Amino acid sequence: MTEAPRIENLPQALATRAFPTVGVWNRLEGRPRTTDFDRALRAEVRDPLWMLTRQWQLGEFRGQDAGSPATVTYSVRTSAPSRFRPTGGAAEDLPADRPVETVAERRAVPFMFGADPISYDLRLVIGRHWLKLINAAPLLRPLRQAYVNRYPIAAPDPAADRDTPLASHAEVWSQLRAVAGRRMDGYLLYRHIADGGKASDGITTLFKAQLDQLGKRLVAWFDGLIDQPSSDATWDPRRLEHRFSVAAAEPGGGETVLTAPEYPGGELDWHAFSIDPGGPVGGTHPGPATVNRTVFPVPVRFSGMPLPRWWAVEDGGTNFAAVRPDSTDLTRLIFLEFALVFSNSWFQVPCDLPAGAVATAQGLAVTDVFGQRQWITPAGDRNWSMFAVDSLGAPPGDARMFVPATVPHVAVGPALEEVSLVRDENANLVWGIERTVRLPTGEGRRGSEVAAEILAHRRQLFPEPPADAPHAAVAYEAMNTIPENWIPFIPVHVPDDTRQVQLQRAALPSAVDGTPVRPRTALLREGIDASDPYFVNEEEVPQTGTTLSVAYNRARWRDGRVALWLSTSRGTGRGEGSSGLAFDQLVATDGA
DSSP states (O other), X not given: OOOOOOOSOHHHHHHHTOSOOOOOOSOOOOOOSSSOOHHHHHOOOSOHHHHHHHHHHTTTTOOOSOOOEEEEEEEEEEEOOOEEEETTXXXXXXXXXXOHHHHHHOOOOOOEETTEEOOHHHHHHHHHHHHHHHHTSGGGGGGHHHHHHHSBOOOOOTTOGXXXXXXXXXXXXXXXXHHTTTSBOHHHHHHHHHTTOOTXXXXXXXXXXXXXXXXXXXXXXXXXXXXXOSSOOSEETTTTEEEEEEEEEOGGGOEEEEEEEEXXXXXXXXXXXXXXXXXXXXXXXXXXXXXXXXXXXXXXXXXXXXXXXXXOOOOTXXXXXXXXXXXXXXXXXXXXXXXXXXXXXXXXXOOOOOSSEEEEEEEEEXXXXXXXXXXXXXXXXXXXXXXXXXXXXXXXXXXXXXXXXXXXXXXXXXXXXXXXXXXXXXXXXXXXXXXXXXXXXXXXXXXXXXXXXHHHXXXXXXXOOOOOXXXXXXXXXXXXXXXXXXXXXXXEEOTTOSSOEEEEXXXXXXXXXXXXXXXXXXXXXXXXXXXXOOEXXXXXXXXXXXXXXXXXXXXXXXXXXXXXXXXXXEEEOOOOOOOOOOEEEEEEOXXX
16 A cells, blocks of 8 residues: 655745645634624614614604603593393392302202102202201200101112102112111101291191201202292293303493303303493492502513614514505504504503493593693494493494403313204204213203113013014114104294294104103203293204203302313214114114
8 A cells, every 4th residue: 555645845836736635625614713793693784874864764853743652541431230120030139158059050950850840959958958957956966766757768669650750760760768767858848847837837847947947958058058039030941052141230320231242151250241221220239339440551572573772583484474454454454554554653561450340431631741631431333342331222432341250261060951952954953962961969960871771661561562573574663763862953933934943852762662851951841841932043053053051060159169060062963873763764673
C-alpha cells in the first residue's frame, strides 16, 4: 500500500496546486464574529424615515379628542322571581330554599299503576321510619305489631293473575315474601294521615294524642325527603317537554313573566327562558332593587386579535386572514370587522348580580382619563343581543338579562324508566319501546326481560290447548307476535282538521289471551288509569326518534340543604326501527 505524501509547505502546495484533490463537505457552518446576540436582537432600522412615512400614511399620527375609560359606574335594576306557574296549572310561590331545576322538573312519585301497588322500596322506608318513631317512645313500643297488622304488605299469590307483576319476577317475589307479615306498608299510613286521618285511627291505645303528633312528624319527614309537585307538574306529555313560567315584580305594580316553553330537562340556564308578554302570573313579591357600583373597565382580549404596536406579532393560533367569507355571508363579515378593525375599542366591565334575578341595565356612567363623563343607555331598538332574553311573539324591548338560581352540577341516578319513540315506516307506526321498566320494588330493569318474564308466567297460568294436527303444509296467520314492551302509536287526524296528524297510543293483543297489553312505565301510562286516550304531537317524533328517561336527581343548595327530586329528561333518538309487524301471512307447518 502506497504511503500518503507528506506536505511540508501547505500554503505553497495550495498556491501551486501541487496535490490536486476532490473535497467533500457534508455541512456548512457559519462562524460568528462575536459571542453575544445583542445587535441581532435590536432589529435595527436602516431607514427610519421610511418607517415614519408608513406610520403617517396609515394615520397613526392623527390625534383624537378622546380618552380611554378609567372608571365605569353602572346602574342595574334587579328583581327576584317569586312566583311559579306550570303551563296550564295554578300559580304558587317560588321557593327560595332549593334550585329552580327542582321546582321545574319534579314529578310525583308513583305508588300505584292502576290497582297494582309499586314503589315497595319507599313503602318499606316510610314504614321503617314510623316504627323507629314509636320505638323511641317506650310506652308506644307494644303497638309495633298493631301497625304491621293494620297496614300490611301482602304476599303475592303466584296462582293469581292479578299478582302477575309481583310473582313473575323472582327477585320481586322473594323480597315481598320476606317482608310480608314482618314489615308495614308505610305509604298506606302516610296517605291516610295526608288525606285528613289520624295515626291513631284503628289502634287501641291510651296514647292517641302522642301517636297523632308522631303522625304529623312522619308526613313532614317524607314531604321533605323528596320534592314533589303540590298540584300540577310541568311535564307536558303531549309535547314531551317541560313548560312553566316564573314571574318577578316590576316598578309600578307590574311584573316580568319569563316562560320556558321547550325545556327538555337536564341543564336549566337563561337561554331556556323567554319574556312572555301574555297574562301575568300574579302575586309577585317583593319589589325590585337597584344596584349602583363603580368598577374598572378592562380591554377585551381574544386569541389572534391585532396588537396595538405596529411591528408586534400576533398569536398565530387564530388566523383571521385565512377566513374567506362570501359577499353574502354577513355574519362572517361582521365578525371579521369586529375582530380586525374595532377589536381594541371594546372594554368589558365586571358586573356581579345576585343569583335568581331579572336584571335590567339602566345605563353606564363612563369617566375617561381626561375626567370627562358620559352617560350611556342601553340600545332600545334591537333585533338581537348576545345575552339578553328574547320575547315570545313580541318585538324586542329593553335588554333584560336573567340569572336563574340553578346549581352548577346535578347528580343523576340510574334510569328507572327509559322509553324510545322510534318511527317504523314499514308498519306506518311509531313505537314506544320500553327499554327500562320500573319494577314494583323500585329499581329499573330491562324492559324486554320484564315482558318476557310476565309472558312466561301468564302462559303457565293459562296454558294453550293442544293444537290440532296440521291439515296442510301452510297455515293462515292473521298477525305475528311482537314483544310486549313495544307499545304502538297510530297516526290519527286532529279533530276538525283533515290534514294535521297526531299520534294516539294503541295496544297490541296479548299472545296468551288476547287482552290489550298495557304499558309498564309511567311515561306511557298517561291517562290510562282514567281510561283517557293519550296523544303525542306528530312533530315531536322526528326521523331520528326521541328518548325519554325518568331518574332521581340530587343537588346541594347554597345553604347546604340537599334537594332530591324525580325528573323526566328528553334526549335524541337512535334512528328509525322496524318491529317486523306483519298481517295476513301464510306460515309453514309440519303437515304434509
